[in-house]
Amino acid sequence: MEETTGHRTSHRAWWVAAAAALAIVVAGAFSTMPGILQGPLQQEFHWSHGTIGLASSVNMVLYGLTAPFAAALMDRFGIRRVVVAALSTVAAGSLLTTVMNASWQFTLFWGFLVGLGTGSLAMTFGATVTNRWFTTRRGLVTGVLSSGSVFGQMVFLPALSWTIDHYDWRPALVTLALAALAVAPVVRLILRDHPADIGRCPYGSTVFVPKPPPVDGVARRTLTVLRDSARTAPFWLLAGAFAICGATTNGIMWTHFTPAAHDHGMAVTTASTLLALIGVFNVAGTIGSGWLTDRLDARRLLAVHFALRGALLVSLPVMMAATVNPAIMVFVVAFGLLDLATVPPVIALCRTFYGKDSAIVFGWVNAAHQIGAALAAVLGGVARDAFGSYDLVWVVLGAACATAAPLSLLIRATPTAYGTARPPSHRETVPADRSAE
Template sequence: MSESVEAPGPGHRRGVHRAWWVAAVACVAIVVAGAFSTMPGLLVDPLRDEFHWSRGSIGFASSVNMVLYGITAPFAAALMDRFGMRRVVGGALTVVAAGALLTTVMTAAWQLTLYWGLLVGLGTGSMAMAFGATVTNRWFVRRRGLVTGVLASGSVFGQMVFLPVLSWIVDHYRWRPALVTVALAACAVVPFVWFVLRDHPADVGREPYGARDFVPKPPPTRGAARRALTVLRDTARTGPFWLLAGAFAICGASTNGIMWTHFTPAAHDHGMAVTTASSLLAVIGVFNVAGTIASGWLTDRYDPRRLLAGCFALRGLLLLFLPMMMTATVQPSMMLFVVLFGLLDLATVPPVLALCREFYGEDSAIVFGWTNAAHQVGAAAVAFLGGVARDAFGSYDTVWVSIGSLCGVAALMSLVIRRPTATEGERVLTEERAGAAR
C-alpha cells in the first residue's frame, strides 16, 4: 500500500522545511530506543534477587540483544526501502514496547532471552544509525553531516535522560515499573512517527532540504533481505568497505568494548569507588553529544578521511596514557581524559557515514549498517578478551596499550582510503562543503 502524496504548492515553501520535522521525530525515536540500552545494568541485581538466576544467564540475554542490534540494522535499512520508514520504525517501537511488557511477566531465564534479547534487540536495531542514515540520505542534501551528528547522539542522549529516572524507579518501586515506563515511552512516540515521519520528500511534494530540484520518489525495492545480503556481497569486493569496516570494528573495541565494559572495574583496581567511576562514564556520555554534533558540523566542511583519522589518533593517545592517570581519586588529568574521550567517542560516526555515502550512494545506509555490525563485533570481542587479559596479567594496563595502538592502525586505515573518481554527486557534496565553509 503506497503512502499518500501531497501535491506541491506555494504553501509548501513557507515556514520550516518538512525535513527538519522528520529529523526531529527520527531523533525522538532514537532517543527512546537509547533508553532501552540503560535497562540491562539496572536489571541484573533485581533479577538475581527475585529469581536467583546466574549472572551468565542474565548476561546471555544482553549479549543476544547486542548482537541482534548490530545485525538487524542493514536489513532494517533495506526494509525501509521496501515498506517505508514510517511503517518500519512504527513497527519497531511497537515490538520493543511488547518485549519490555512481556519481560515483566516472565518466569524463566529463557523468556528473558526471548523477550529482551530477541524482541527488544530486533526493535532497537531497526532504529540504529542505519535509520539515521536513511533519513539524512533522503531528506537532506545540505547539512547532512550536522543532521547525522545530531541523530547519532540521540541514543546516548536517551541514556542520559532516562538513566537517572529509571534508576530512581527501580530503587523506589522495583524493576517492573521501570520496564513499563520505557514501554509507555515507546508507545507515546508511535503517533508522532505515523503522522509526521514520511518516507521521502516527494510524499509531501517537496524537494530534499538544500536541493534545487524536485526529486521523484524511487519505486519500492522488493526482496529486502536479499538486497541487504547482495549489497554486502558486492561491497565486500571493494577495498574501501574493508577499510571502513575494519576501522569501525576498532572503534567499537575502543569504546563499547573497553570503556563501557571495563573502565569501572579497571578504576576500581586502582582504589576508585565504583560509584565514582560510573559517574565519570556518565560525564563521558554528556560530552558524547557535543562531540558528535561538532563532528557532524566539521564533516560538512572538511575531508571526512582526515577527520576520522584525527579522531582515532587522538583517541589512541588518550588510551595509551590512561594507565598513568588511574588513581584512587579523580585528578585533573582524569577529568581532562573524560572530557576529551567523550568528545571523541561517537565523533567517528558522521565521517564514516559520509564516506559510505560517497562510495556507495543509494546503498550507503545498508553499507553503514554492515559497518555498524563490524563495530558491534569489535565491541563484543574486546568486552570478552579484555576480561581474559585482566585475569591473565592481573591488570588492565596491557589492554589499554593494545587498544590505543589499534586506534593508531585505524587512523592509518582511514588515511589510505582512496576517494572515488569525481562524479556529479561528489561535485554537489564539494559545493555543499564550500557553501558551508563560507
C-alpha cells in the first residue's frame, strides 16, 4: 500500500518522473545528430558548414520558442497528450529527413519538425512534472530530469556514430525515429497529469491537492506571462545568463565539437565518443547541482558554474590533439560536470520569483538559451569557414561565460506583477497546498 505522505520510493511520483525521464532521454538523442551529420551531408550534398548550421539553428530556436507554449498546452490538454504528440512529431521529422535532397528540406524536416517536437520535451516539461508531483526533493528531481537529455546523447551517440561510419547516415535517423515511436506507448501507459488523477498527494505533502481545471487560451496565457515577467529585472538577468549558457553548450559543443576535434586530426568516432563521455559526467554534474540547489544560494551556484566553464572553454584550443591525451580528458570530465549544471539553479530561481507561472517563465528563459545556442551554431560554422579554425570561437565563448557569472549575482528580488518576491535562499520551502502549481 502506497503511503499518502509520499516518503517511500514506491510513491507514484517516482514512476511518473521515470516515464518523463525516458521521453527526455530519447528526445535528447536528437540534439547531437547535426554534429555527426556534418561530414556525411557535406560529402553527399556538398553543403557548407554554414548551411548545415542554419538548419541546426532553426532547430534550436524552435526548441526554445516551443517550450513555453508546450508548458501552457500541458495545462490545457494534459502532460500525457502533449508528450505523445511530441514523440510522434520527432519521429516524423527524422524519417522525412532520410528522403530529403535539398538543404531547405533539411531545414524544414530537421530544423522545424524535430525542433518543434523536442522543444515540447524540453526542460520545461521536466519543470512541469516536478512542480506538480513533488513538494520536496525538487532540486534533485530537476537535476535528474535535466540530465536525461544528455544521458540520451551518451547512450545513442556512439552507436549512431558507428552506424554512420559503417553503413550510412539514414539508418541512424531511422533508429532514432523507431526509438521515439517505441517510447510513446510507454509514456501513455505510465505518465499521469496530476497526483489527483490517482487520488494521491504530491510527494512530500500530507495535503491532498485538487487538480486545477484546464486553462483555456494557451497562446494568450503564454504571452501574458511573458509580458508580466518581462517587466521584472530577474527575468532579463536570467534570460541573458541562460542565452550565454546555450551558446556555450548546445550551440557550440553539440554542433561543432566533433568537427573541431576532427580539424586537429582526431577521428570522428573518437571525437563522438569524447562527446558521449561529456554526457556521462553531465548526468552526475546535473544531479549534483540539483542536490546543491536544495541547499545553497542558487545565484552563487550559478555564478560559479559559469566562471569555471569559461576557464575551460578558453583553454580548449591548447588541449585538442589528434589523439586522446590527459589534457582533453580533464576537459571532458570537468566540462561534463558543468555543462547542464546551470539548469537546476535557474529553475529554482524561476520558481522563487514567479510561483505558479514558473514553468512558463522558465520556458521563455529557455527560449533565450536556445537563441544563444542557435547563434553559436550558425556563427560557429561561419567562423570555421572564414578562419579555417574554431580557436577564436572557443575564446570568445569563454569570455561570454565570464560575463554571465556576475549577471547571476545581480539577480535580486524586486516588486513585480507577481508581488514582491522573496530573495533567493539556500533552502526553498514550498507550502504543501501550492505543490501542484
